[in-house]
Each structure stands twice: as structure tokens, then as C-alpha cells.
Amino acid sequence: CLVFIPIMLSFCLIALDLCDSTDCGQPALNTRIVGGQDAPAGFWPWQVSLQRSSHFCGGSLINNQWVLTAAHCFPSTNPSGVTVHLGLQSLQGSNPNAVSRSIVKIIIHPGYSSSTLENDITLLMLASPVNFNDHIAPVCLAAASSTFYSGTNTWVTGWGNIGSGVSLPAPQNLQEVQIPIVGNRRCKCSYGASSITDNMVCAGLLEGGKDSCQGDSGGPLNKVGTMKTDFSFFFK
Numbered sequence: 126c127l128v129f130i131p132i133m134l135s136f137c138l139i140a141l142d143l144c145d146s147t148d149c150g151q152p153a154l155n156t157r158i159v160g161g162q163d164a165p166a167g168f169w170p171w172q173v174s175l176q177r178s179s180h181f182c183g184g185s186l187i188n189n190q191w192v193l194t195a196a197h198c199f200p201s202t203n204p205s206g207v208t209v210h211l212g213l214q215s216l217q218g219s220n221p222n223a224v225s226r227s228i229v230k231i232i233i234h235p236g237y238s239s240s241t242l243e244n245d246i247t248l249l250m251l252a253s254p255v256n257f258n259d260h261i262a263p264v265c266l267a268a269a270s271s272t273f274y275s276g277t278n279t280w281v282t283g284w285g286n287i288g289s290g291v292s293l294p295a296p297q298n299l300q301e302v303q304i305p306i307v308g309n310r311r312c313k314c315s316y317g318a319s320s321i322t323d324n325m326v327c328a329g330l331l332e333g334g335k336d337s338c339q340g341d342s343g344g345p346l347n348k349v350g351t352m353k354t355d356f357s358f359f360f361k
Contacts, residue, residue: 149171149187149262149263149264149265162300162301162302163298163299163300163301164214164282164298164299164300164301166214166222166260167222167259167260168301169280169282169299169301169345169347170186170212170259170260170261170262171185171186171187171262171263171264171345172184172185172213172282172283172299172344172345173185173186173192173209173210173211173213174209174210174213174216174284175194175198175207175208175209175210175249175343176207176208176209176210177206177207177208180216180284181198182194182195182198182342182343182344183282183283183284183285183342183343183344183345184209184249184343184344185264185344185345186211186255186261186262186263186264187263187264187266188263189254189255189256189257189263190250190251190253190254190255191248191249191250191251192209192248192249192251193246193247193248193249193266194246194247194248194249194342194343194344195245195246195247195342195343196233196234196237196239196244196245196246196247197239197242197245197342198247198342198343199231199233199247201231202231202232202233203231204227204228204229204230204231204249207227207228207249208225208226208227208228209225209226209227209228209249209251210223210224210225211223211224211225211226211255211261212224212258212260212261213299214260214298214299215296215297215298215299216284216293216296216297217295217296217297218295218296218297218298222258222259222260222261223260224255224261226251226252226253226255227251227252228249228250228251228252229250229251229252230248230249230250231247231248231249231250232247232248232249232250233246233247234246234247241320241322243322243324244324247343264345264347273306273326274306275305275306275307275308275311276305276306277305277306277348278303278304278305278306278348279303279304279305279306279328279346279347279348280301280302280303280304280346280347280348280349281301281302281303281304281328281344281345281346281347282299282300282301282344282345282347283299283300283344284297284299284300285300285342285344304328304329304330305328305329305330306326306327306328307327307328307329308327309321309323309325309326309327311327312327328346
């Protein structure tokens with residue numbers, strides 16, 4: 126099936142002094158399991174796990190103290206009880222490179238609508254900055270003028286369910302899957318014209334089989350270039 130993703134990033138670009146493009150989106154550990162499901166350790170160093178005793182959403186590190194995620198992951202701006210885990214490869218196994226931070230501030234996009242999921246974007250301020258290394262690094266955000274062509278291959282990452290009601294099996298390693306961008310006109314035929322706006326981009330396979338699922342919300346849709354990730358958006 127298809128997933129649709131908001132691309133309203135102007136709010137985030139204005140709110141923060143984001144990372145320089147030469148320092149972001151460049152995984153130091155550039156190895157990949159072709160056709161596999163487990164993501165190679167360190168290949169998506171901006172991926173974070175948001176947890177309230179257990180994983181509930183993903184997110185992306187955008188500089189050393191801010192994480193970008195989905196607004197629908199946070200029904201309120203109370204940061205109590207939420208922990209951000211960075212450098213995490215597995216939810217249950219050993220994670221020698223992982224660090225965690227509490228959240229001191231939640232900024233929900235002022236134009237977010239819980240009914241239409243328009244502007245489904247939230248910023249999280251970490252309690253203290255993190256140090257970048259091979260397993261923790263910021264993602265590059267797309268420019269407001271970016272164009273997303275139908276058929277462009279992207280990568281979905283997260284720790285979400287692997288099927289309807291089917292949890293990721295132990296040790297719950299970070300997963301990756303490749304899916305193409307789908308044109309909004311075609312996407313509107315599947316979801317209805319009123320459901321897809323100009324602030325959203327669709328990605329997925331019409332025949333299904335590769336997708337994001339519950340628990341992947343807030344995590345990135347990555348377009349990988351020769352040297353860096355060019356854009357990252359967030360699942361609905």
C-alpha cells in the first residue's frame with residue numbers, strides 16, 4: 126500500500142539553525158545488506174527511537190540537540206516520561222553505541238490538524254546536546270524548493286510492526302526497506318483527492334508488500350545520494 130508524508134519543512138527551517146550540509150546525511154559506516162530487512166549498524170545514524178517505557182515512534186536527529194518527528198506522536202506538549210534513544214540498533218539486543226536523552230521542550234507545528242494530518246511535524250529539544258560519531262549523526266533536510274519525482278527510490282527505516290498486529294521479532298533490529306515515490310495524482314486516486322495535499326508526498330507500492338507500519342511513525346523516508354541523504358520526511 127501507499128504511505129503519505131508531509132513536506133512542510135519551512136517551519137523547521139525557520140525555527141532552528143540547522144546543520145551544515147557538509148556535516149549531515151553522511152553515514153560513516155557505508156555498508157548495506159542488499160535485499161535484506163535488517164539495517165546495517167550505523168548506516169542510518171540520524172534514526173532515533175522515542176520511548177515511554179517502550180518504543181512508540183521514530184524520529185530524525187537534525188542537529189546536536191533537536192529531533193524532528195510526527196505531530197500525531199504527541200497528543201500534548203508535556204515532555205514528561207519520554208526518552209529519546211540515539212545510536213540504537215536493536216530494541217532488545219546489545220547496543221554499545223546507544224545514548225539516551227530526556228526531552229525538555231516539544232514544539233508542535235502551529236498548523237497541525239489531527240483530523241487531516243496536515244503539517245504533521247513536531248520538534249523535540251533534547252535535555253543536553255549529543256556528540257556525533259559513527260552511529261549518531263544528523264540528517265540533511267530538503268530545501269523548500271525540492272521536487273520529488275515519481276519513481277525515485279527511497280528508503281524507509283524504523284522498528285515498527287512487520288504486519289497488521291505483528292510485532293517485529295526479537296531482537297527487534299532496525300529495519301530498512303526500499304520504496305518508490307508515487308505521483309500525487311496517482312496517490313489521490315487511491316486515497317481520495319481531499320486526503321492528499323500539496324504539502325504531502327506519497328511513497329510505496331500499489332501491489333503492497335513493502336511499507337511502513339505502526340511504530341514507524343515519525344521516522345524518516347530517506348533519499349540516498351552518492352555521498353549523503355538528500356531529504357527526510359515523516360510517516361502518517
